[in-house]
Amino acid sequence: MLNFSFHNPTKIHFGEDQIKLVGSEIPADAKVLLIYGGGSIKKNGVYDQVVTALSDHTWVEFSGIEPNPRYETLMKAQALIKEHQIDYLLAVGGGSVVDGAKFIAAAALYEGEDAWNILAKQEPVEKALPIGAVLTLPATGSESNGNSVVTREGNKLPFSSPLVCPQFAVLDPKVTLSLSDRQISNGVVDAFVHVMEQYLTYNVNAKVQDRFAEGLLQTLIEEGPKALRTETKEDLTIRANIMWSATMALNGLIGAGVPQDWSTHMIGHELTGSFNIDHARTLSIILPAVMKVKRDDKREKLVQYAERVWGVTGEDEEQKIDKAIELTEEFFKDMKVPTRFSDVELNHQHIPNLIEKLEQHGMVALGEHNDINLDVSKKILETACS
Ligand code: NZQ
Ligand code: ZN
Numbered sequence: 535m536l537n538f539s540f541h542n543p544t545k546i547h548f549g550e551d552q553i554k555l556v557g558s559e560i561p562a563d564a565k566v567l568l569i570y571g572g573g574s575i576k577k578n579g580v581y582d583q584v585v586t587a588l589s590d591h592t593w594v595e596f597s598g599i600e601p602n603p604r605y606e607t608l609m610k611a612q613a614l615i616k617e618h619q620i621d622y623l624l625a626v627g628g629g630s631v632v633d634g635a636k637f638i639a640a641a642a643l644y645e646g647e648d649a650w651n652i653l654a655k656q657e658p659v660e661k662a663l664p665i666g667a668v669l670t671l672p673a674t675g676s677e678s679n680g681n682s683v684v685t686r687e688g689n690k691l692p693f694s695s696p697l698v699c700p701q702f703a704v705l706d707p708k709v710t711l712s713l714s715d716r717q718i719s720n721g722v723v724d725a726f727v728h729v730m731e732q733y734l735t736y737n738v739n740a741k742v743q744d745r746f747a748e749g750l751l752q753t754l755i756e757e758g759p760k761a762l763r764t765e766t767k768e769d770l771t772i773r774a775n776i777m778w779s780a781t782m783a784l785n786g787l788i789g790a791g792v793p794q795d796w797s798t799h800m801i802g803h804e805l806t807g808s809f810n811i812d813h814a815r816t817l818s819i820i821l822p823a824v825m826k827v828k829r830d831d832k833r834e835k836l837v838q839y840a841e842r843v844w845g846v847t848g849e850d851e852e853q854k855i856d857k858a859i860e861l862t863e864e865f866f867k868d869m870k871v872p873t874r875f876s877d878v879e880l881n882h883q884h885i886p887n888l889i890e891k892l893e894q895h896g897m898v899a900l901g902e903h904n905d906i907n908l909d910v911s912k913k914i915l916e917t918a919c920s
Pocket of ligand 2: 674724725728799813
């Protein structure tokens, strides 16, 4: 196992009807900015629950954060923060709203020349407003991590700081019942790939992390398709298991002390930046290709994945790996997400532009060995076409 320091500061309130606890988590004298997206929270009753919970607080609202939050939109919140002397942000929504709130929190106290540099130049965040979150879409883990991804003119860039990690998060599985099938699929697949990127590297004998990761993968494989089936769609136990899996997938726990490979995400971000494909649907296209192209480097973990996650038996390692990749693709198909370029109307001709973008964004040494250079990324993209 590698050395690590682990600290996750987010207090989680999990379960039905927990939104009422929001009021007691935010300091009584705080001036709160309630941040949300396109309005789903007004249709499913979450907004009303939050408003009730904030009845003893002074608050104003900022809405309109779009999926894959845009820098221009987020910067509009700054005037409101100044005008109302906001000192606490409450994000209510999916990963885009929580990520957006994180950038707003950092930009509000940024003292440099241009807040975009937090992303473009990876300038460290020195200060940020505190954040609380009410999660409505289990997927990203953003509710209890310090990561955020922001888009500006086709450039989708991540930043990370412990200062923007939410202080608390409310996870009520009931609020996920209003999600469309597409968003349920996206969430399950995003969480699945988060686990894979902290698991499918090389063996460092981190038994706890490996077995936690395998448990999360198996839970998502078991419960994900059920959340799409008419008979089990409304089952809150299924929703609860998916929701907690998604949080645990990216709250730092399974990634502590193990090598990580975020190449699928970094290449996927370019597909979203250039072609506006949903985040998770880029991952389901890229991950199988990464598994194929990096098969030799990842051999030991691929065999472990085949045996322990999918129960593949037999003597021949090559066959086990083939089977594991095939089953992963089948799972993605069951979750109704694409696995090839052609599924999203892209082809070989789009690869040069994506490679150019990866280069522009400094994504030239990805993977657990930093050896996914632009040539390897090209191979991955070509494999995703075939
Ligand atoms: O905007 P509203 O009206 O709320 O609608 C949203 C949005 O249209 C809707 N939605 C959310 N909760 C709902 C709901 N509709 C009905 N009922 C509910 N309960 O779903 C749509 C998609 O929401 P979004 O927040 O964009 O989805 P997701 O949670 O998948 O977030 C994706 C973003 O997170 C980033 C992605 O890159 C992408 O920008 N990520 C953030 C990460 C992190 N912070 O750690 C890691 C991830 O890998 C990812 O990169
Ligand atoms: Zn993701």
